[in-house]
Amino acid sequence: MDVKSFVQRAKLSGEGPVAVQVQQVMLAAIAQGELVAGDVIHDHEWASAFGVSRTPVREAIQHLHSMGLLTVAAARYTRLQTYTPEEAQQEARDWSLLHNALTSSVMDRLPDELIDRLCRVRDVMVGQTHPDHIQTGNFTFFRNLRQAAPHSTVTLGATAAAYRLRLAEAALPLTPHAHTTLHDGIIHALKTRSPRHAREALANWMPGL
Numbered sequence: 001m002d003v004k005s006f007v008q009r010a011k012l013s014g015e016g017p018v019a020v021q022v023q024q025v026m027l028a029a030i031a032q033g034e035l036v037a038g039d040v041i042h043d044h045e046w047a048s049a050f051g052v053s054r055t056p057v058r059e060a061i062q063h064l065h066s067m068g069l070l071t072v073a074a075a076r077y078t079r080l081q082t083y084t085p086e087e088a089q090q091e092a093r094d095w096s097l098l099h100n101a102l103t104s105s106v107m108d109r110l111p112d113e114l115i116d117r118l119c120r121v122r123d124v125m126v127g128q129t130h131p132d133h134i135q136t137g138n139f140t141f142f143r144n145l146r147q148a149a150p151h152s153t154v155t156l157g158a159t160a161a162a163y164r165l166r167l168a169e170a171a172l173p174l175t176p177h178a179h180t181t182l183h184d185g186i187i188h189a190l191k192t193r194s195p196r197h198a199r200e201a202l203a204n205w206m207p208g209l
Helices: 003-010 019-029 042-050 054-066 085-107 116-126 131-150 151-173 176-192 195-203
Strands: 072-073 077-080
Touching: 003 019, 003 116, 019 116, 019 131, 019 151, 042 176, 054 072, 054 151, 085 131, 085 151, 085 176, 085 195, 116 151, 116 176, 116 195, 131 151, 176 195
Parallel strands: none
Antiparallel strands: 072 077
8 A cells, every 4th residue: 555645645634633533544544445454554654654753653553453453563563454264254243243233223313314325325336346346335335324323332343343344355255246235125124114124134245144
């Protein structure tokens, strides 16, 4: 990844602690597939790209580590997690369970515009076959749900699980149509206020999970 180029495009917002802003840019790079499993994070490289000291970068790295996104070997390297197929499947199972609970929580206070936003993301994804487009689209779809959910440990857990899955997806089989089917199922569940339909959609998302 060209860290300097990505940071120039993303830019710091100027709002909030610098460490939080750096963390948000790093997470955006993961969500967009710019940072992938196994990439090494050099704090001096990120600090130089942001024009800040290493301290806020190290704070951001520590937060990503607490989310389960990084492997840290003291004085050796900081690297984004890598996954075997079995580990990736476990991440997918965890993601499904947390997003099932999250979807049910959204049904209690469903914003009027949420379904429209989900439908627009779903429609863009129809016919997509490139892994990055599919995975980024799926992340965006469920990010809309997470943003609409009440702040809770479930929402925080689902957010961390979403970033871990984004890294782990490279070790999962590519199933282009499964995501569209999943999104259709979630939209239907929200329209009908049916936790059962949401549970079934997530359970059927990927065979073998």
